[in-house]
Amino acid sequence: MSEVRKVATRVSYGNALAELGAKRDDFVVLDADLAAATQTGMFKKAFPERFYDCGIAEQNMVGIAAGIAATGKKVICSSFAMFAAGRAYEQVRNSIGYPHLNVIIGATHAGISVGEDGATHQCCEDIALMRTIPGMTIINPADETEAKMAVEAALDHDGPVYMRFGRLAVPVIFGDDYKFEIGKGVELKEGSDVTIIATGLMVDEAMQAHELLKAEGISARIINMHTIKPLDKDIVLKAAKETGAIVTAEEHSVIGGLGSAVAEALAEEYPVPVVKLGVYDRFGYSGPAPKLLDEFGLRAVNIVEKAKKAISMKK
Numbered sequence: 001m002s003e004v005r006k007v008a009t010r011v012s013y014g015n016a017l018a019e020l021g022a023k024r025d026d027f028v029v030l031d032a033d034l035a036a037a038t039q040t041g042m043f044k045k046a047f048p049e050r051f052y053d054c055g056i057a058e059q060n061m062v063g064i065a066a067g068i069a070a071t072g073k074k075v076i077c078s079s080f081a082m083f084a085a086g087r088a089y090e091q092v093r094n095s096i097g098y099p100h101l102n103v104i105i106g107a108t109h110a111g112i113s114v115g116e117d118g119a120t121h122q123c124c125e126d127i128a129l130m131r132t133i134p135g136m137t138i139i140n141p142a143d144e145t146e147a148k149m150a151v152e153a154a155l156d157h158d159g160p161v162y163m164r165f166g167r168l169a170v171p172v173i174f175g176d177d178y179k180f181e182i183g184k185g186v187e188l189k190e191g192s193d194v195t196i197i198a199t200g201l202m203v204d205e206a207m208q209a210h211e212l213l214k215a216e217g218i219s220a221r222i223i224n225m226h227t228i229k230p231l232d233k234d235i236v237l238k239a240a241k242e243t244g245a246i247v248t249a250e251e252h253s254v255i256g257g258l259g260s261a262v263a264e265a266l267a268e269e270y271p272v273p274v275v276k277l278g279v280y281d282r283f284g285y286s287g288p289a290p291k292l293l294d295e296f297g298l299r300a301v302n303i304v305e306k307a308k309k310a311i312s313m314k315k
Contacts, residue, residue: 006169009200010108012147013165014039017076017106020152021047027074027155030065032058038078038108058083059091065103066095074102074155081110081164085126096160097133104154104161111251112279112296113168113201115289122284128256130162131229137182138229140164140250140258142203143173146226149180157182166251168289170201185232191221194307195239195246199225199258202249202277208300213307220307231261233269240272245310247275249303251293254278273313275306 017029021043028050035041035053044051054061058079065077078084084107085092096103107126114122130136137157141147147165154161179186185197189210198206203224213220221243223235240246246266248259259276266274279296293299 004171006171007144008165008167008169009141009144009147010039010165010167012141012144013106013108013151013163014042016148016151017043018046019148020155021050024155025050027076028052028068030054030061030075030077032056032061032079032083034079037080038106040078040106058088062088062091063095066091066099066101069096069101069103070099074104076104076106078106078108080121080123081107081126082121082123085129085162086123089129093133097136100135100159102158102160104163106163106165108165109167110164111166111200112284112292112298113166113251113289115167115292116286118286119283124251124253124279124284125256126162126164127228127252127258128260131256131261133160135159136229137161137227138164139182139227140200141226142200142224143170145172145174145176145178146180149178150226153180153182164200166201168201171204173204173207180226183227183230183232185235186224186226187221187235188224189220189222191219192243193219193245194311195221195223195243196249196303196307197223197225197236197239197246197258197262198249199228200251202251202298205298205300206249206303209303209307212300212304218307218311225258228258228261231265233265236262236265237270240266240270244314245273247277247303247306247310249277251298252278254280273310275310275313277302277306
């Protein structure tokens with residue numbers, strides 16, 4: 001049995017920038033002194049005249065990005081999620097969101113899987129913050145293929161985009177024939193007893209959970225929700241009506257992220273049990289990423305537990 005290939009989505013992001021830079025000249029890239037870590041260094045090496053290092057000044061970088069975008073150029077600016085979404089929130093809101101500029105925020109090192117960098121860098125609140133900005137599109141790719149496709153789709157999109165990438169290498173799930181479309185969830189597995197809606201690295205865990213549940217005679221539908229805003233309400237409502245129970249899985253706080261978005265949509269239009277799996281109102285701490293995912297219950301076995309709970313809550 002061949003070993004599953006694993007690639008960190010931040011690496012896929014860097015590769016995508018370099019590849020797209022060779023095909024189109026309508027965008028520039030900014031970074032906040034982290035090009036080696038965010039992988040924008042690949043673009044810098046190939047196109048130094050289109051790359052700007054703004055130093056350790058994320059708020060200033062966002063302002064520069066807004067200024068360039070106001071001239072009609074598309075801009076991608078990068079830093080760790082904690083700084084891109086957290087430190088620069090006010091600038092993102094007022095300088096990019098309010099004028100609805102074509103700026104893509106490439107936020108890397110998101111979530112608990114940042115690992116040894118610890119709580120100060122393990123941003124599990126970024127999706128919640130970005131969801132509150134009117135007109136902001138939020139994309140959280142699950143693997144290498146999706147990350148590359150998402151970068152190109154974001155460049156073709158009109159308006160601000162927040163893209164979330166991870167440090168940890170994750171399994172490559174999709175092939176070159178995969179279809180990516182902003183705002184459209186993807187049904188990966190059919191099921192009738194419960195629906196598991198996952199995003200980011202939790203998509204692979206959801207696929208593993210599907211097999212574990214199948215072995216117990218439970219039919220689970222798996223949906224990859226790569227775009228968290230705008231949420232694909234059609235696929236969520238269809239799943240709720242056909243399976244009657246929902247589990248959401250994300251490497252993010254259960255407050256304000258994918259789970260909240262799904263619960264809000266269903267509460268208004270078709271209430272069914274929704275059980276959220278994510279980080280439960282706590283900070284992370286330093287440690288190897290795989291062990292932290294175990295510690296915080298972000299594994300397939302934990303999804304299985306939540307699926308059984310959701311099914312038990314059905315009327």
